[in-house]
Amino acid sequence: SDINLQEIHDFLVEIAKKAGEMITAAHPTIGATGNKKNSVDLVTETDQAVEKLISTELQSKYPSFSFMGEETYKPGDTLTDAPTFIVDPIDGTTNFVHSNPYVSSSLGVAINKKPVIGVIYNPFTQILYSAIKGKGAYMNLTEKLPFRQPESLADGLSKAQVAVEWGSDRSGNDLAVKSQTFLKLTSSKEEGGAMVHSLRSYGGAALNLCGVAAGHLDAYWEAGCWAWDVCAGWVVLSEAGGIMVDANPGNWDPRIEERRYLAVRGGEGQKEFVEEFWGYVQGKFEVG
Numbered sequence: 016s017d018i019n020l021q022e023i024h025d026f027l028v029e030i031a032k033k034a035g036e037m038i039t040a041a042h043p044t045i046g047a048t049g050n051k052k053n054s055v056d057l058v059t060e061t062d063q064a065v066e067k068l069i070s071t072e073l074q075s076k077y078p079s080f081s082f083m084g085e086e087t088y089k090p091g092d093t094l095t096d097a098p099t100f101i102v103d104p105i106d107g108t109t110n111f112v113h114s115n116p117y118v119s120s121s122l123g124v125a126i127n128k129k130p131v132i133g134v135i136y137n138p139f140t141q142i143l144y145s146a147i148k149g150k151g152a153y154m155n156l157t158e159k160l161p162f163r164q165p166e167s168l169a170d171g172l173s174k175a176q177v178a179v180e181w182g183s184d185r186s187g188n189d190l191a192v193k194s195q196t197f198l199k200l201t202s203s204k205e206e207g208g209a210m211v212h213s214l215r216s217y218g219g220a221a222l223n224l225c226g227v228a229a230g231h232l233d234a235y236w237e238a239g240c241w242a243w244d245v246c247a248g249w250v251v252l253s254e255a256g257g258i259m260v261d262a263n264p265g266n267w268d269p270r271i272e273e274r275r276y277l278a279v280r281g282g283e284g285q286k287e288f289v290e291e292f293w294g295y296v297q298g299k300f301e302v303g
């Protein structure tokens with residue numbers, strides 16, 4: 016096609032830096048957060064202002080592209096085959112309001128519903144992760160990922176560092192699915208668990224995916240992610256040799272049920288690792 020992915024990528028990098036200036040200049044307070052569905056699903060004025068900045072810039076340069084953003088998404092909106100910017104202005108909003116620097120802007124592009132460009136920028140550490148489908152994944156545009164040439168994954172979960180997130184669904188079945196899965200992953204072999212080396216919960220889906228891409232996390236699992244949480248990171252991950260395994264293969268429309276995502280880094284034994292992992296996922300998560 017005549018879509019120039021490199022040019023779009025470069026523009027997204029520019030926009031991500033502008034968004035970063037706005038994010039680091041803001042002084043959010045815990046008291047000033049609106050909330051979306053409950054007291055832990057936070058949104059600040061900065062989230063909304065940053066999304067506005069990003070969508071305005073993107074729509075003026077690429078008026079024919081569709082746009083899907085966390086702050087303007089409405090239930091029922093659907094991802095189409097059209098070239099679409101899929102954007103989370105601030106991924107890690109809870110960290111942001113607590114001045115925890117594990118925060119990023121996540122700017123992705125999907126064409127025919129397939130993620131093809133990912134730009135993720137943490138303005139506090141000034142670390143940028145980016146990738147174009149077929150062109151490799153990079154940190155700060157020059158350092159090729161993964162950093163750590165990973166050993167085999169064949170030793171399985173018991174040698175793994177795994178990220179999970181609690182997310183904002185904190186009741187009933189959804190909380191039960193997550194906490195039972197976490198318990199299985201951490202408990203001992205004698206109790207039927209994987210006893211992973213460590214379970215981490217950093218609070219940002221996009222940066223977690225970059226961590227798996229870089230190789231310092233072996234896997235990341237979450238039930239409840241949205242398209243904007245995963246689109247950009249998906250490209251970075253897969254260009255670094257990792258894989259994203261969806262509970263609903265081939266369909267990651269925001270409306271799909273479950274929205275479970277498992278990211279596994281590159282390396283020998285990936286398939287077996289994924290199979291072992293699915294054995295520890297307890298129950299079915301429902302769309303919140």
Ligand code: IPD
Pocket residue numbers: 085103105106107108109180181182183217218219220221237239240241244
């Ligand atoms: C959230 C964060 C969080 C994850 C949620 C995401 P937000 O994004 O990535 O770690 O658990 O699923 O929605 O709300 O901070 O943009």
